[in-house]
Amino acid sequence: AQRVTQPEKLLSVFKGAPVELKCNYSYSGSPELFWYVQYSRQRLQLLLRHISRESIKGFTADLNKGETSFHLKKPFAQEEDSAMYYCALSGNNQGGKLIFGQGTELSVKP
Amino acid sequence: DAMVIQNPRYQVTQFGKPVTLSCSQTLNHNVMYWYQQKSSQAPKLLFHYYDKDFNNEADTPDNFQSRRPNTSFCFLDIRSPGLGDAAMYLCATSATGTSGRGEQYFGPGTRLTVT
Numbered sequence: 001a002q003r004v005t006q007p008e009k010l011l012s013v014f015k016g017a018p019v020e021l022k023c024n025y026s027y028s029g030s031p032e033l034f035w036y037v038q039y040s041r042q043r044l045q046l047l048l049r050h051i052s053r054e055s056i057k058g059f060t061a062d063l064n065k066g067e068t069s070f071h072l073k074k075p076f077a078q079e080e081d082s083a084m085y086y087c088a089l090s091g092n093n094q095g096g097k098l099i100f101g102q103g104t105e106l107s108v109k110p
Numbered sequence: 111d112a113m114v115i116q117n118p119r120y121q122v123t124q125f126g127k128p129v130t131l132s133c134s135q136t137l138n139h140n141v142m143y144w145y146q147q148k149s150s151q152a153p154k155l156l157f158h159y160y161d162k163d164f165n166n167e168a169d170t171p172d173n174f175q176s177r178r179p180n181t182s183f184c185f186l187d188i189r190s191p192g193l194g195d196a197a198m199y200l201c202a203t204s205a206t207g208t209s210g211r212g213e214q215y216f217g218p219g220t221r222l223t224v225t
């Protein structure tokens with residue numbers, strides 16, 4: 001079965017602390033993994049994708065095929081990082097359909 | 111700016127009264143998606159159009175239909191809304207290549223209330 005699991009509904013950290021939002025997936029093939037973010041009162045938007053292997057707003061995510069994980073990390077959280085984060089998977093030949101995880105709300109306190 | 115537009119942003123309908131939500135895009139993307147998102151839940155794909163080809167998800171109720179008259183517009187029709195259909199409806203677009211994958215661009219959503 002194709003599934004994306006984000007075990008934490010809410011993650012609360014202080015400004016300057018490291019952040020790791022967990023994502024595990026289940027897919028029999030070679031999926032493409034994404035992190036989407038939704039800031040308050042804004043539309044859902046792409047944060048990063050695993051094939052880009054780039055850092056966006058200080059966030060990075062590495063695809064670990066052995067552990068079937070795609071955790072999102074940032075060494076020093078900022079208040080403006082507070083948002084809802086969704087991990088998503090796209091499989092082969094599926095018209096680009098996304099399977100979303102349940103989402104993790106990140107709250108960065110001053 | 112190229113974007114995905116959804117109208118209206120808020121829609122109130124009565125139980126059983128048909129309602130149509132609209133989505134338009136200026137990105138000229140070949141794929142358009144409709145998602146349903148209930149409170150504190152992940153977006154759930156209802157169906158998508160790959161060009162003119164309609165693809166329904168297996169668990170999408172028959173109560174939900176969609177139309178795509180041209181590349182730019184896509185409509186979500188709910189034939190007989192029930193209280194359980196109250197949700198945020200998200201439209202998204204993507205330009206997919208032969209691999210079938212691409213970044214999705216989301217609209218702001220339409221929040222549907224059923225009274």
